[in-house]
Amino acid sequence: MSVQLEQITRRNPRNGRPIVDNVSLAVASGSFTALVGPSGAGKTSLLRIIAGLDPHQAGHVSIDGTRVDTLDARARNIGFVFQHYALFAHMSVAANIGFGLSVRPRGQRPRRDVIARRVEDLLDLMQLSGLGGRYPHELSGGQRQRVALARTLATGPRVLLLDEPFGALDPLVRRQIRGWLRSLHERLGLTTILVTHDRQEAAELADTVVLMRHGRIVQAGTPQALEDTPADPFTMAFTGDLVRLGGRVENHVFTPDLPDILPVTAPIAAGPAELLVRPVDIALRPGQGQATAVLRQARGPLGLYDVRLGTDTLQVETLMPPDRPRILPHCALDVTAGRLARDNAWASVETPPFPGPPSIHPTGERIHAQHS
Amino acid sequence: MNPSRPSSFPGLRWQRDPLPGFGLGLGMTLFWLGTIVILPMVALVVRPWGEGLLSGLRAFAHAAHDGRMLAAIRVSFTSALLAAVADLVPGLLIAWALVRSDIPARRLIDMLVELPFALPTAVVGITMATLYGPNGWIGGPLARWGGHVAFTQAGIVLALMFIGLPFVVRTIAPVLRHLPRDVEEAAGILGASRLQVITRVILPALYPALVTAAGMAFARGIGEYGSVIFIAGNQPYHTEIAPLLIVIRLQEYDTQGATLIGFVLVGISLLSLAGIGLLRRHLSYGTD
Ligand SMILES: Nc1ncnc2c1ncn2[C@@H]1O[C@H](COP(=O)(O)OP(=O)(O)OP(=O)(O)O)[C@@H](O)[C@H]1O
Ligand SMILES: [Mg+2]
Numbered sequence: 001m002s003v004q005l006e007q008i009t010r011r012n013p014r015n016g017r018p019i020v021d022n023v024s025l026a027v028a029s030g031s032f033t034a035l036v037g038p039s040g041a042g043k044t045s046l047l048r049i050i051a052g053l054d055p056h057q058a059g060h061v062s063i064d065g066t067r068v069d070t071l072d073a074r075a076r077n078i079g080f081v082f083q084h085y086a087l088f089a090h091m092s093v094a095a096n097i098g099f100g101l102s103v104r105p106r107g108q109r110p111r112r113d114v115i116a117r118r119v120e121d122l123l124d125l126m127q128l129s130g131l132g133g134r135y136p137h138e139l140s141g142g143q144r145q146r147v148a149l150a151r152t153l154a155t156g157p158r159v160l161l162l163d164e165p166f167g168a169l170d171p172l173v174r175r176q177i178r179g180w181l182r183s184l185h186e187r188l189g190l191t192t193i194l195v196t197h198d199r200q201e202a203a204e205l206a207d208t209v210v211l212m213r214h215g216r217i218v219q220a221g222t223p224q225a226l227e228d229t230p231a232d233p234f235t236m237a238f239t240g241d242l243v244r245l246g247g248r249v250e251n252h253v254f255t256p257d258l259p260d261i262l263p264v265t266a267p268i269a270a271g272p273a274e275l276l277v278r279p280v281d282i283a284l285r286p287g288q289g290q291a292t293a294v295l296r297q298a299r300g301p302l303g304l305y306d307v308r309l310g311t312d313t314l315q316v317e318t319l320m321p322p323d324r325p326r327i328l329p330h331c332a333l334d335v336t337a338g339r340l341a342r343d344n345a346w347a348s349v350e351t352p353p354f355p356g357p358p359s360i361h362p363t364g365e366r367i368h369a370q371h372s
Numbered sequence: 373m374n375p376s377r378p379s380s381f382p383g384l385r386w387q388r389d390p391l392p393g394f395g396l397g398l399g400m401t402l403f404w405l406g407t408i409v410i411l412p413m414v415a416l417v418v419r420p421w422g423e424g425l426l427s428g429l430r431a432f433a434h435a436a437h438d439g440r441m442l443a444a445i446r447v448s449f450t451s452a453l454l455a456a457v458a459d460l461v462p463g464l465l466i467a468w469a470l471v472r473s474d475i476p477a478r479r480l481i482d483m484l485v486e487l488p489f490a491l492p493t494a495v496v497g498i499t500m501a502t503l504y505g506p507n508g509w510i511g512g513p514l515a516r517w518g519g520h521v522a523f524t525q526a527g528i529v530l531a532l533m534f535i536g537l538p539f540v541v542r543t544i545a546p547v548l549r550h551l552p553r554d555v556e557e558a559a560g561i562l563g564a565s566r567l568q569v570i571t572r573v574i575l576p577a578l579y580p581a582l583v584t585a586a587g588m589a590f591a592r593g594i595g596e597y598g599s600v601i602f603i604a605g606n607q608p609y610h611t612e613i614a615p616l617l618i619v620i621r622l623q624e625y626d627t628q629g630a631t632l633i634g635f636v637l638v639g640i641s642l643l644s645l646a647g648i649g650l651l652r653r654h655l656s657y658g659t660d
Contacts, residue, residue, distance in 0.1 A: 051561060052561075053557055053560075053561070073557070073560050073561050074560050074561060074562070074563045074564065074565070078561065079561075080557075080558070080561045082554045082557075082558060083554075084552070084554065086552065086554040086555045086557070086558040087555075087558075088555060088558075088559070088573060088576075089555075089577070090576045090577060090579075090657070091576075099559065099562055099564070099572075100562035100563050100564075103559075103562065103563050103564040103565070103568045103572065104563060135657065151558075151562065152562075154562075155562060155563060
C-alpha cells in the first residue's frame with residue numbers, strides 16, 4: 001500500500017507554531033522508508049498524523065490513493081509500534097498479541113481457536129515460542145519489542161509505522177532485530193516507515209531516507225543519494241562524521257586557517273568560507289608539510305591517525321602506506337574531497353566551469369580523491 | 373568481584389544501606405507505630421480479659437448470644453460494604469472528570485472533593501438527616517414515591533458513601549492520571565472502540581486502585597459514627613450501628629461490653645483488610 005502526503009501542516013495547539021510544516025512525501029508500496037532528523041524535528045508528529053492519532057490543519061493523507069484525513073485511526077488498518085512498546089501490562093503475551101482480533105465486531109471476529117492459532121504463528125515468527133503465557137514485565141526489552149511488533153502484525157496491516165522501536169535496546173540486540181525486521185518487511189510485503197536516530201540503521205534498512213528538521217523535509221532520497229549529494233551542510237553533518245575547517249577564499253583558492261592543510265581551488269567568490277569533509281576522505285601527503293601523524297589504530301588497510309595541526313588535533317582515517325608506519329613525519333593534509341559552505345548552505349559557483357584540477361565542486365558530484 | 377582476593381571477613385559481608393540514618397529511621401518508625409497503633413490495639417485486645425480469664429470468657433459467651441450486639445455489627449459491616457462498593461461508581465466518574473475532562477468547574481470540584489474530610493461529621497449527619505428526612509428537600513418528594521432513606525439502612529449507607537467518597541476519588545485520580553496514553557492509543561489503532569478501550573484496557577489497569585479505594589472507604593465506614601447516628605434512627609436490631617452501641621455500653625458503665633464490641637470490630641476489620649490486600653495483589657499482577 002502506498003502512502004501519500006500532500007502539504008501536511010500541523011500546528012502546536014497552544015501557540016500555533018507549525019510542528020509539521022508543509023510536508024509532502026510519496027511512499028511507494030512495499031518500500032522501506034527511514035525518517036531521521038534531530039530531536040524535535042517532527043518525526044513522531046508526522047508518523048502520528050499518518051496513523052490518524054493526531055489531527056493536521058492542512059493537507060491530505062492518502063493511502064493507496066484514497067484520502068483518509070477524516071478516517072479514525074482504528075479504521076485505517078495501519079500498524080503502529082510505539083517507542084515504549086505500550087503493551088497491555090495486565091494481559092499475557094498471548095492476549096496482547098490477540099487483542100486486535102478479539103476486539104473486532106461480532107460478525108468479523110475470528111473464533112477463539114483461530115485467534116489462538118494466529119497468536120502461535122506470530123510467536124513463532126517473532127522467535128517468541130513458549131512465551132505466550134508470560135506477562136510483559138517478565139520479558140526482556142528485546143522480547144517486549146517483538147511482542148509489540150507481533151501484536152501490531154496480528155491484524156494484518158499493510159502499512160507499518162515504527163517510532164524509534166529499537167531506542168531502548170543494546171547495540172547487539174539492535175543489530176539482530178534490525179536485520180530480522182528487514183526480512184520481515186520483505187516476507188510480508190509491508191510498506192514500512194521507521195523513525196530512527198541512528199543514521200547507520202537508516203542507511204542499512206531503508207530504501208529511502210527522509211531527513212527532517214524544524215518540521216520540514218530537508219532531503220529525501222536513497223542513502224547513497226544523501227551521501228553523494230547532500231542538499232546542504234546540515235544533511236552532510238547528519239549523515240556521517242564530519243570535519244569542519246574554517247578558512248578564506250582569495251583568488252579562487254581556499255586557504256584553511258589551520259596550518260599544514262593544502263590549499264584547494266575553489267570557484268567561488270572571495271571571503272570567509274568553511275570546508276566540510278569526511279574524515280575518511282582526508283588524504284595524508286607525506287613530505288609536503290610539517291605535521292606529524294601518529295597511528296592510533298589500524299583496521300585492515302585503513303589507519304586511524306592523530307594529526308597535530310598547531311594547537312588542534314584532527315583524526316584522519318586513510319589508506320596506510322604499504323609499510324604501515326606508526327609515525328608519518330612532515331605531512332600535509334589533502335582535503336580536496338571536501339565541500340565548501342557559506343552561511344549553512346553550499347557556496348555557489350562563481351564562474352563555472354573553473355579550470356584546472358584539483359577542484360571542488362560546491363554542488364553536485366564531487367571529485368573523488370585517489371585514496372578512497 | 374575479584375576471586376583471587378579473599379575478603380578480610382569471609383562469609384561476613386556487611387553492606388551499608390544507601391539510606392542515611394537507616395537505623396534511626398527504623399527506630400522512629402517502630403516507636404510511632406508502637407505508640408499510636410499497636411499499643412492501643414493491645415490494650416483493646418487485653419481489656420476484656422482484664423477481670424480475669426474466666427470473666428473474659430464469660431463475657432464472650434454472653435456476647436455470642438447478645439442479639440443486639442450481633443445485629444449492630446451486622447448493620448455496620450453490611451452498610452460499610454455497600455457504601456464502599458457503591459462509592460466506586462461516582463468516585464470513578466469524578467476522578468475521570470478531574471483528570472481527563474476539561475469541564476470549567478474542575479478546580480472547584482477538585483476542592484469540594486475533600487469537603488467531607490473538613491466538615492465535622494456531626495454537621496454532615498444533621499444536614500443529611502434534614503435533607504433526607506420525611507419533610508426534607510429530597511426526603512419529601514422521595515417519600516411520596518414510597519422511598520424512605522432517613523431512619524433506614526439506606527440512610528446509613530448514604531451517609532457512609534458521603535464520608536467515603538474522597539478516599540475513592542483521591543485513590544483513583546492519580547492512578548488514572550499516570551496511565552500511559554500510548555497504551556490507549558495502541559488499543560485504538562488495533563481496532564478497539566472507545567468502550568472497548570475503557571472496559572478492556574483502562575478499567576483493568578484501575579482494578580487494584582479500585583480495590584484499595586473501596587477498602588479504605590470500607591474501613592472508614594465501619595468506624596464512622598457522627599454522620600450516621602442522625603440519619604440512622606438508631607433502632608436497636610435494625611438501624612443501630614456498632615460504634616453507637618459502644619457508646620451506649622459505656623454510658624451504662626459496661627466497659628467490658630464496650631471493649632468487647634471493639635475487639636470484635638477490630639478482628640473482623642483486620643480480616644477484611646487482609647482479604648482486600650490479597651485481592652489487590654492478585655489483581656495488580658503485572659502492573660507494578
Ligand atoms: N501535543 C503537542 N503539543 C504541543 N507541542 C507538541 C506536541 N507534540 C509535539 N510537539 C512539539 O512538536 C515538535 C516536534 O515533536 P516530535 O515529537 O514530532 O519530534 P521528534 O522528531 O519525534 O523528536 P524526537 O527525536 O526527540 O522524538 C517538538 O518541538 C514538540 O515540542
Ligand atoms: Mg519522537
